[in-house]
Amino acid sequence: MIFTIEPMINASPDWRISIDRKDGWTVRTLDGFNSAQFEHTILVTPTGSEILTKL
Known part of the structure; x- marks a missing residue:
């Protein structure tokens, strides 16, 4: 799943x-x-998460 904050x-x-x-x-x-x-875009997987838009 990918979502943004x-x-x-x-x-x-x-x-x-x-x-x-x-x-x-x-x-x-x-x-x-x-x-x-x-905005930050975040990838969430069954094994963890990753911020895709790191500053």
């Missing part, structure tokens, strides 16, 4: 977001504060 960190005290209706993908905070997002 995608945390999003916001500089805003308000955690609410909106998704861009044009592309259905872009996420923004409602108050326009800066945000950062990153």
Whole structure:
């Protein structure tokens, strides 16, 4: 199985977001504060796991 972990960190005290209706993908905070997002892709097998996107 392969899955991703995608945390999003916001500089805003308000955690609410909106998704861009044009592309259905872009996420923004409602108050326009800066945000950062990153992702790890993880492979899980019967014998263990491996992070495929190591920093």
